[in-house]
Amino acid sequence: MEEDLISKKELLELTGISYGQLYRWKRKNLLPEEWFIHKSAFTGQETFFPKQQILARIDKIMHMKDGLSLDELANMFSTVPSDLAITKKELIERNIVSTNTVDYAEHHVGNPTLYSFEQTLYLYLLEHCLQTGEMNLDEGKYLLQTLLEHYAKFDGKNCDLIFIRKMGISAFLLVSLGSEIYFESGVKIILRVNVARSIEELKLTLTAR
16 A cells, blocks of 8 residues: 655646745755655656645645744644643643543543643544544554554654554554555555644644634
């Protein structure tokens, strides 16, 4: 299974941005290094990007760059989140996650007085997967276990959370962005969630007033 990619030439034509803008945004950390995927093509070595992720990111940059500096945008898009401390009450009152999600997650992430950004992210991803209707609450413990055991290994690099099921048995994987994944026959991909995109959405939610 290979993620849909877009070539650099197609990206520039589709978005109307220049080569200089693209690499300036890369230098300013608005576009992650790992999104620049080098592959062999019939014309030689070419650069490709994860199509949905980079189009969504460029759209956000274009719409927000007049109100925020590039450094402010870079901080918002960073996969290394700013320090955060938020209470359970505030998480619920601001509709970041539901009461049911927080209460369920407490059995796995604990019951802290203040939730860190990383803990909030885990709850946010759990909430998102539950809201799709594709995952039940009992399966949520496997999602949380996967994040708790393995997310730190990515050290801030972009990754996808994948939810699969076969013959009623569910499992979760964390994979680096752009990874090719192959499964045995009968495995169905239920959800694939880009964690960096969820971080961006969560940051916007947390900073909204």
